[in-house]
Every structure is written in structure tokens, then in C-alpha cells.
Amino acid sequence: MSTTTTSRGEPRSAAAMAADDRVLWSRLAGADDAALTELYRRHCDAVYNFAFRRTASWAAAEDVVQATFTAVWRxxxxxxxxxxxxxxxxxxxxxxxxxxxxxxxxxxRRQRLLHGRIEAESGGAVSPDHAGSTAERVDDELQMSEVRRALRLIPQVQREAIELVVWSHCSIAEAAGALGVSEGTVKSRLHRARQSLSTVIEIHALKEALS
Known part of the structure; x- marks a missing residue:
């Protein structure tokens, strides 16, 4: 049986998660808060990991999880x-x-600008140093930032296909349903994304060799 391992929890059976999502979603449509809680329990790790790959920031990923399920409840x-x-x-x-x-x-971005103004007005006070406890997280964010820079060079629809199918392990059918396109379109976007990324990587490697 296939499982999905996340950075925030133990491996979880994909089949078990999908067992009655339709029932939960139907209950959610009737504003059933227990259904929302169960959907959160099942899918918060997937949303968290997706958000980290999209933002390259662990803190932002946490915010995205909360914002996503808040939007669902609204x-x-x-x-x-x-x-x-x-x-x-x-x-x-x-x-x-x-x-x-x-x-x-x-x-x-707004918070960074505000923080900068506050520091300037307070004489440039330095924030506490947490480097020792966050070095690994920073390394992860730097690596993901590199990946995001490469992905920004391909069309958005291709990025979405990569994020859903390759990174988040959604099936072609799931991705097609969520994006509102045919399965053939998702397959085509994946094929083109792989071709585009291969070109991006080759160009990057050439630039590195010439630098």
C-alpha cells in the first residue's frame, strides 16, 4: 500500500485518507465544523509541504495552512x-x-517593511540571534528558493502540474478535477514542464561552467 511521508507527521495511508472525503466534503458544504476538523487532520500536512515548496519559507507555510482552512470554512x-x-x-x-x-x-512583505521602519526609528536594535536553532531550516529554505527560481522560468500552468502531481503526489485525475481541465491537458502540461525544466537546468549548468 502506498504511503505519503510528510515533514510534520508519520507516513499516512493515501487510500485511508481518500476513503470518505466525498462524505466529509458534503458535510462541510452544510457548514459541519466536525467535517472541517477531520479534513484538516487528513490534509494539513500535504498543504503545509505544498506551501513550503511554493514559498520556500517554513513560517509562511504555517500561515498558508491556517489561511487555506479558514478560507474553506468561510x-x-x-x-x-x-x-x-x-x-x-x-x-x-x-x-x-x-x-x-x-x-x-x-x-x-508589508511586515518586513514595517519591521524595517521600526528598527530604523529605534536606532537599529538587533533582534535576538536564533541562528543555532534555525540553521537547518534556513538551509532548507535556501535550497527551495533555488528550486523556485528555476520554476519561475516556466509557465504557471506547467508549475501547477508539477506541484500537484510530482511534488504532492496527486493523481492525474485529482489534478484535472482541481484545476478544471481534462486529464489529457494535465499530462500535456507535465510533459512540457519536464522539457522546460530540462532546458532551464542545462542553461544554468552552462552559466555555472562559464562563470
Whole structure:
């Protein structure tokens, strides 16, 4: 049986997670908070890992998880939850998380600007040094930043296919349902993304050799 290992929890059976997501999603559409809690328990790790890969920031990933499930609950309370097209809610939640990543990034930029102004006005006070406890997390963020720079060089629709199918292990059918396109379109985008990334990597390697 296939399992998915996450950075925030033990390996979890994909089949078990998908067993009755349709039932939970239907209950969620009726603003059932217990259904939301169970969907969060099942899919928060997947959303967290997806958000980290999208933002290259552990802190931002935490914010994205909260923002995503808050947005889901708002839709439930407003009666605007769309019917689930696939067996699991994972891909739909990941697409919503992608939308929240942009919001979190904008908020983070505003906070950095505010922090800079506060430090300037307070004479440049230095924040506490947590380097010893965060070195590994920083290394992860730097590596993911490199990956994100490469991905920004390919079209967004290709990036989405890579993020859902390759990184988050969604099936072609799940990705197609979440993105609102055909399975053939997802396969085509994946094929083109792999070709595009191969070209990007070759160009990067050439630049490194010439530098």
C-alpha cells in the first residue's frame, strides 16, 4: 500500500485518507465544523509541504495552512463550497493553498517593511540571534528558493502540474478535477514542464561552467 511521508507527521495511508472525503466534503458544504476538523487532520500536512515548496519559507507555510482552512470554512458558512470531483479533497485544497500563498507573501512583505521602519526609528536594535536553532531550516529554505527560481522560468500552468502531481503526489485525475481541465491537458502540461525544466537546468549548468 502506498504511503505519503510528510515533514510534520508519520507516513499516512493515501487510500485511508481518500476513503470518505466525498462524505466529509458534503458535510462541510452544510457548514459541519466536525467535517472541517477531520479534513484538516487528513490534509494539513500535504498543504503545509505544498506551501513550503511554493514559498520556500517554513513560517509562511504555517500561515498558508491556517489561511487555506479558514478560507474553506468561510466558503462553507457562505454556502459556496463546490462539489468534489475526485475521491479526495487533497488537490482542491492544494489549489486553494496556492492562491493563499500569494496573499501570505504580500502580508510578509508589508511586515518586513514595517519591521524595517521600526528598527530604523529605534536606532537599529538587533533582534535576538536564533541562528543555532534555525540553521537547518534556513538551509532548507535556501535550497527551495533555488528550486523556485528555476520554476519561475516556466509557465504557471506547467508549475501547477508539477506541484500537484510530482511534488504532492496527486493523481492525474485529482489534478484535472482541481484545476478544471481534462486529464489529457494535465499530462500535456507535465510533459512540457519536464522539457522546460530540462532546458532551464542545462542553461544554468552552462552559466555555472562559464562563470
Amino acid at each position: 466558503r462553507a458558512r457562505a454556502g459556496t463550497v463546490d462539489a468534489l470531483r475526485s475521491e479526495t479533497a487533497r488537490a482542491v485544497l492544494l489549489v486553494m493553498a496556492g492562491q493563499e500563498c500569494a496573499n501570505v507573501a504580500r502580508t510578509a
